[in-house]
Amino acid sequence: MPEPVISLVDVGREFPAQPPVRALDGVTLRVDRGDYLAIVGPSGSGKSTLLNVLGLLDRPSSGSYRLDGTETTTLRDGARTRLRGDRIGFVFQAFHLLSHRSVVENVMLAEIYRRQGRRGRRERALAALERVGLGHRTGFPPDRLSGGERQRTAIARALMGEPSLLLCDEPTGNLDSRNTEAVLDLFDELRGQGLTIVVITHEQEVSRRAGRRVRITDGVLVEE
Amino acid sequence: MHVRDLLGESVVGMLARPVRSALTTLGTVLGITTLVITLGVAATAGNQIVGRFDELVATAITVEVPESPQAPLVEWTAIDRLTRLRGVESAAAVAESKDGANVFVRSNDIVDPTRVTTQSLSVLAATTGLPEAARGRMVAGRFYDVGHIRRRDRVAVIGDQAAKMLGVTRLDRAPAIFIGKHAYTVIGILGDLRRERNLSTAVLVPPTVGRQFGLRDVTRVLVNTSLGAAGLITRQAPAALSPGSGDMLQVVAPPSPTRARDKAQDDVNALFLILGLVSLVVGAVGIANVTLVTVMERVPEIGLRRALGAARRHIAAQFLLESTLIGLTGGVIGAALGIVTVVAVSAAKQWTPLLDLRLAVGAPVAGAVVGLLAGLYPALRAARMEPVDALR
Structure with missing residues (x-):
């Protein structure tokens, strides 16, 4: 049996307060290669905390998190940062594109903190843009793109360097229905190419398209 | 990265x-x-x-000769040894004394109530190289020479200010001035001094004559060096001037550039x-x-x-x-x-x-x-x- 991409075992995350806030409580989750998983839940349920833990942006208080077979909870800060940069592609609700750079430069940004050489970086970025169907917009500044095109640029950036996991935080939260449709079609397509996708959302339509759904309520994860 | x-x-x-x-x-x-x-x-x-x-200060050396109860530290003839040093452009020995600082000098014996004819001037004895050593020039007439000194001629050279004060304007009639009781012939007027400007109000006499005013020994030596030689001459001058007791002389050297x-x-x-x-x-x-x-x-x-x-x-x-x-x-x-x-x-x-x-x-x-x-x-x-x- 191959190693799962994500393996959470009894993960808890507490925030110090009076009394302590248990944002995650005994979360156990397994995501295999090629899975398309939607995490749904109302706001304040622990969705963001789970995303931060999955994205190695936050450290769980208890339990074990293995990413691609690597136990991450015991890693030092620098190693976690490197693992995050190499294995995880982030897609944010707010896109997080740098406004004073062209589309292709935004995509190229994904590689500058990796050990990969500079040679061929532009070509790889152009290929990633082709993959999301933005080959005709490469020289544009982001503020001249539609919302859907911006999110596709962000997805192209996340795809650079072939990540093991595409981690999306409300990827359609700022998009209208037509653009939402386009982004979701893209996700289907990427999944068809074998990419592992985890989407955090509170939108019905987004979660319906995913192959698998889990619901989080008050820090407790339930498979649907 | x-x-x-x-x-x-x-x-x-x-x-x-x-x-x-x-x-x-x-x-x-x-x-x-x-x-x-x-x-x-x-x-x-x-x-x-x-x-x-640079040119003026960096090449001017003054050697102060302290008074000595025994034999004089610097002989009048020692100036020739100094002039022979390579790097010395001009040099002159000067004798000053308290007695010579305020001497009554007048240009004639006529009592003129409208003018002050008697002036209090300083009298100095100096060797022949003084005009060059003081960086001045003879405005009129000439400086005395070795012959005057040897013959003990009663001649005097006065500074241009002193000449004005004494009313000496022309030298063609060989004017005389009275220093104390004796008359001296003015043979030259020294002016345009760029060093030792106080000499412009002084009366200069040959060293052999100066003894009468208590100007016996050399008290100061003025030296001008060529550019860059000041350091060398500063070290060599005492030995040249006073081979036996050069360390008693005080050399005032220009500040280094x-x-x-x-x-x-x-x-x-x-x-x-x-x-x-x-x-x-x-x-x-x-x-x-x-x-x-x-x-x-x-x-x-x-x-x-x-x-x-x-x-x-x-x-x-x-x-x-x-x-x-x-x-x-x-x-x-x-x-x-x-x-x-x-x-x-x-x-x-x-x-x-x-x-x-x-x-x-x-x-x-x-x-x-x-x-x-x-x-x-x-x-x-x-x-x-x-x-x-x-x-x-």
Whole structure:
């Protein structure tokens, strides 16, 4: 049996307060290669905390998190940062594109903190843009793109360097229905190419398209 | 992370807000410009000042001969030995005494109630080289020579001021002056003195004649050297003048040229240096402020970079390099403005501009250091940010 991409075992995350806030409580989750998983839940349920833990942006208080077979909870800060940069592609609700750079430069940004050489970086970025169907917009500044095109640029950036996991935080939260449709079609397509996708959302339509759904309520994860 | 990537990110970050970056550099530009102008103009002006008095001061040596109860320390003839030294252009021995300082001198015996004919002048004995040694010239007549001295002729040479006071205007009728009871023939008027200007109100007599006024021994020797020989002659003169007891002579040597130059610079610099440093500090505070604001504005970008795999040191390095580049830009502009100003000032004053290469290279470096120091705190703030908080 191959190693799962994500393996959470009894993960808890507490925030110090009076009394302590248990944002995650005994979360156990397994995501295999090629899975398309939607995490749904109302706001304040622990969705963001789970995303931060999955994205190695936050450290769980208890339990074990293995990413691609690597136990991450015991890693030092620098190693976690490197693992995050190499294995995880982030897609944010707010896109997080740098406004004073062209589309292709935004995509190229994904590689500058990796050990990969500079040679061929532009070509790889152009290929990633082709993959999301933005080959005709490469020289544009982001503020001249539609919302859907911006999110596709962000997805192209996340795809650079072939990540093991595409981690999306409300990827359609700022998009209208037509653009939402386009982004979701893209996700289907990427999944068809074998990419592992985890989407955090509170939108019905987004979660319906995913192959698998889990619901989080008050820090407790339930498979649907 | 590749160095070129780091540099590229910093440059793009700086150019993303060009107006803000330009305004931020202003403080550094002002500071560096002030410093470069101060140092440049001071160096240039210092060189000019030294150049002007070099020739006169740097070649003038005075040897003071203390009184000796036994045999005189310096013989009158010793001056010939001194003149023979290579590097000595002119030299003269002078005898002064208290008795000779205030002697009543008059130009004739007629009692004229409308004029003061009797003047109190100082009488000195001197060797024949005096006009050259005092850097003067004979305005009229001639100086006495070896023959006068040997024959003990009663001749005198008077300074141009003394001549005016005594009413001696022409020498063709061989005017006489009375020093004490005796008459002396005035054979020359000494003027245009550039050294020992007090000689212009003095009466000079041959050493063999001076004994009557208590001017027995040499008290002072005036020496002029060729340019650059002052140091050498300063060491050699005592031995030449008084082979037996040269160490008892006091040689007053010109200050060495380098010290004169330092002094001139010190005077001009201090105030403006402080001014320049204050502007630099103000510039640094400006950079620190703006960089901090920039960091706060770019929190989401920092979060994104951390998500893309940037370590804390990458974030710190980027912001540090940005502020350093701003400082460096300010330094380069400031150095250029400063140097242009120095050249302009020199052109206006008809000086030779003196540009220190170290200054031209050092000024931009100083600007960069200012930017680096100013960026430390903002860069640390940016690096300490938790990615979770930055992305929220």
